[in-house]
Amino acid sequence: MLFAHSPRNLASTSGPLASPRRAWLAGLGALIGTLALAALPAGASDPSQAEIHIGASAALSGPAAALGLRYHAGARAYFKQLNQHGGIHGSRLVLDLLDDAYEPERTEANTRQLIEQARTLALFGYVGTPTSLAALPFVKRSKLAFVGAYSGADALREPINAQVFNVRASYAQEGVALAQAMRRDGVRRVDVIYQADLFGRSGLEAIRDAAQKAKLQLGQVITVKRNSADVASPVRELLERSSASAGSSQAIFMVSSYASCAAIVREARQQGFRGRFYTLSFAGLEPLREALGAGMKGLTLAQVMPDAENRKLPLVAEYQQAMLAAGEHDFDSISLEGYVAARVLAEGLRRAKPPLTRESVAPALESLGALDLGGLRLHFSAQRHQGSDLVELRVGK
Numbered sequence: 001m002l003f004a005h006s007p008r009n010l011a012s013t014s015g016p017l018a019s020p021r022r023a024w025l026a027g028l029g030a031l032i033g034t035l036a037l038a039a040l041p042a043g044a045s046d047p048s049q050a051e052i053h054i055g056a057s058a059a060l061s062g063p064a065a066a067l068g069l070r071y072h073a074g075a076r077a078y079f080k081q082l083n084q085h086g087g088i089h090g091s092r093l094v095l096d097l098l099d100d101a102y103e104p105e106r107t108e109a110n111t112r113q114l115i116e117q118a119r120t121l122a123l124f125g126y127v128g129t130p131t132s133l134a135a136l137p138f139v140k141r142s143k144l145a146f147v148g149a150y151s152g153a154d155a156l157r158e159p160i161n162a163q164v165f166n167v168r169a170s171y172a173q174e175g176v177a178l179a180q181a182m183r184r185d186g187v188r189r190v191d192v193i194y195q196a197d198l199f200g201r202s203g204l205e206a207i208r209d210a211a212q213k214a215k216l217q218l219g220q221v222i223t224v225k226r227n228s229a230d231v232a233s234p235v236r237e238l239l240e241r242s243s244a245s246a247g248s249s250q251a252i253f254m255v256s257s258y259a260s261c262a263a264i265v266r267e268a269r270q271q272g273f274r275g276r277f278y279t280l281s282f283a284g285l286e287p288l289r290e291a292l293g294a295g296m297k298g299l300t301l302a303q304v305m306p307d308a309e310n311r312k313l314p315l316v317a318e319y320q321q322a323m324l325a326a327g328e329h330d331f332d333s334i335s336l337e338g339y340v341a342a343r344v345l346a347e348g349l350r351r352a353k354p355p356l357t358r359e360s361v362a363p364a365l366e367s368l369g370a371l372d373l374g375g376l377r378l379h380f381s382a383q384r385h386q387g388s389d390l391v392e393l394r395v396g397k
Helices: 019-038 065-084 104-115 129-140 171-184 198-213 232-244 258-270 284-297 314-326 334-353 359-368
Strands: 052-058 094-097 120-124 144-147 189-195 216-225 251-257 276-279 299-303 370-371 377-380 391-396
Touching: 019 377, 052 065, 052 104, 065 094, 065 284, 065 314, 065 334, 094 104, 094 129, 104 120, 104 129, 120 232, 120 359, 129 144, 129 198, 144 334, 144 359, 171 198, 171 276, 171 299, 171 391, 189 198, 189 232, 198 251, 216 232, 232 258, 251 258, 258 276, 258 284, 276 284, 284 299, 284 334, 334 359
Parallel strands: 052 094, 052 120, 120 144, 189 216, 189 251, 251 276, 276 299
Antiparallel strands: 299 391, 370 377
């Protein structure tokens, strides 16, 4: 699917060989070695440079699996296209992708495994705040560039980390856009339900700061478990506390993944809530829409990528073409983000002078400057490690 597998160890043949057979095997081995060297891409002077390995850990199973699978479907589509056109400096790009099921402990183990492999040139496409932050200590020690996390957490942005490069806008920027939307929708008081981890707290801080600036009142605040759709009890508590307070809230702000957010919306509606819902881009527009169907009505979701169906944008047309060539017929915001992040990483690798090393990737990414992908403008420098500030809103009808 999305995995690059290492070759299995082959047991050596034991026992004596007749001299003519040994000579024949030796000659065949020499011939294969010569052909292998002759087949190396231009610019790759030895076998170690024939491939560029990029390490990744993401949710490929569990309740958040759609996020990791779709993100890396987009990234894989671009890398396939890239390799068909000569790769980077003549070398093929290989993505070594491991499953962490959106659990930080598994991310730690995966990241340790990846950085201990000398072939890993950079880390890419981690999905989630707690998982990305679990990788940061390893990133600092190994000096690997950490590119394109599917997270808008400030902890990945402030202060600037020399190794961390974000493509998307921050949750703080999403919070501002959502708070302004609440004001336009007539909301003056909003309750918050967030998952009890680093992502949840990051989202809570984002809406708390944005609400203060927009003169919105935060009402009740309740937590739910990460990776769980068991939300009946916390939703009931939130609504009971809200109705018992001085003034009931007109909206619920959710900070969680799509499965939890969908369960919160369904449960709140079932318990009689008739207000609006708002959530961050991490929830995932398409999996949330698939889970809720008509229940999307009254829900506003922040987006940090252009509309994945808008072929008028050259970026989107190119993304769709790459996806179709990779056998992917579904277009969505998550895979578009993976595609964009893959293009950013590839452009940075192109700027780095061969032979590529772990230490050469971050300076090359800082040298990108202004980057127009045809409908999405990004900018990177030594003082700016976040490429895009784009935040749009999608409103369920």
